[in-house]
Amino acid sequence: MSTPTTPATAGFAEEWEEWHRGKDARLAAEHGFLAITGLHWLAAEPRSFPGVPGAWSTGPDGVTVTLDEGTELVVGGTAVRGRHTFGVIPERGGVDAVWGDIVIEVAKRGGHDVVRPRDPGHPLRVAFEGTPAYAPDPRWVVTGRYLPFPEPRPTTVGASVEGLKHVYDAPGRIAFRLDGRELSLTAFNGHTPGSLTVLFTDATSGVTTYAANRDLRVDAPGPDGTVVLDFNRATNLPCAYTDFATCPLPPAENRLPVAVEAGEKIPHERRA
Template sequence: MSIEETPVAPAPAVPDPAVFAEEWESWHRERDARLADPHGWLAITALHWLSDEPQTFSGAPGRWSTGPEGVVVELDAGTELVVGSETVRGRHLFGVVPERGGVDAVWEDTVIEVAKRGGHDVIRPRHPGHPARTAFTGTPAYAPDPRWVVEGRYEVFEAPRPTTVGASVEGLRHVYDAPGRVVFRLDGREFALTAFNGHAPGTLTVLFTDATSGVTTYAANRSLAVDVSGPGDAVVLDFNRAVNLPCAYTDFATCPLPPAENRLPVAVEAGERIPRERGPVGGPSE
């Protein structure tokens, strides 16, 4: 998967507590609304890996395969998909899907995502009636606290560093170009986190774990968006907006794991916590 897109909102240097909490609540509601979209991450019913042998899969019509020309589906008579603005029947060639790219094909009320992850072509049906979506009641999170808004600096590498990381799917690897790192202080200690390019221009994505991981926050990873569009190298890290990646909610995601150097030895008691769907969440602040 691509690194989860999250909105970036710069925090004020000395935020008014009431305004700070209100802005965070609005942001958090928007996050949950995107998760609960009828064809969002919670609607995925399966992750199917394609091969050169045509195969049928639950939740998707036709027979699917991949080869030198890319992903192909062979639809049964009377079955059709809508790809972009085109209605397709019979044999349809999606072509070569770029790494971390994807194409959506609509079949009745299901959206079938055709994608490439870690060099492998996959399809993921997304159905609005999937129980993971219909039962979703929101993501637990720590109460917003301005103390977790910290200043830092962005150090650009001389050249982007290709960085290989693991994935939430065993055996899969992702490679990202790291343009630099973010340096900051917590509890009197200095830390540095390798950063990847964000979705929006002028933003970075930082994947990390900390001492809360596997205890009150999701074990594998969390993500933080950092705005670097301002002048100079000064940045703000608002850990209140540390978010779960899709793999925290579904086993059908292929999320990247943090680089080894991004494992913080301190407890970042801020941001999103373990989803209720993944088990009990301890502590009083949800």
């Protein structure tokens, strides 16, 4: 499936390389996902956790921490001491508390409050050498059509953490043709207005690409519903690198029966 190198394909590859370096840089940022040292689930009874000061709990008023005398956190630019209540955190929301070089993420995932410390010195981050990937190939840039549902469909999917569930509103699906086959993928709302994101697996999953999921971001559809799926930019979610992520799994219908030999491969960290 290799494509002869031409000025056009060379430019395509250069753009992809720049994009991929940026993606890996965000992943390995000082307090990015590779810096997470633990995933701690909160309960009504206060508990202490490794690498995190104080005793943490959750209840009707939200997440609370009680700090030892002489210990302080910085929350929203303000130093807090003693007992501090973060309030009720919305689903998929979060608040950062700074403790020296450590950033403590206080978040809600799958209806549960969690604490995740992020340490820039975490070995997973320090040793990171980048994510392996297929060579970019214009063959894997596919034009599709966005087909909105009459109403967004609440869609429950599993998670990389056993027993956890995520619920997303699916606004529609994307139909496209690949390797002579008519295929479609259920889409979720993207990170910017009008954009979409697709979680999927395919025949490479668990062989050359991460078994659980891959993520593809799609720009907002054109006026006629046209969308572009660039499978060269299919990425791993954080759970491909660390067990301290709560990533969603794809909807069952998003298991493609073809081998999409494009995008990111299984991280070195998982192969080891």
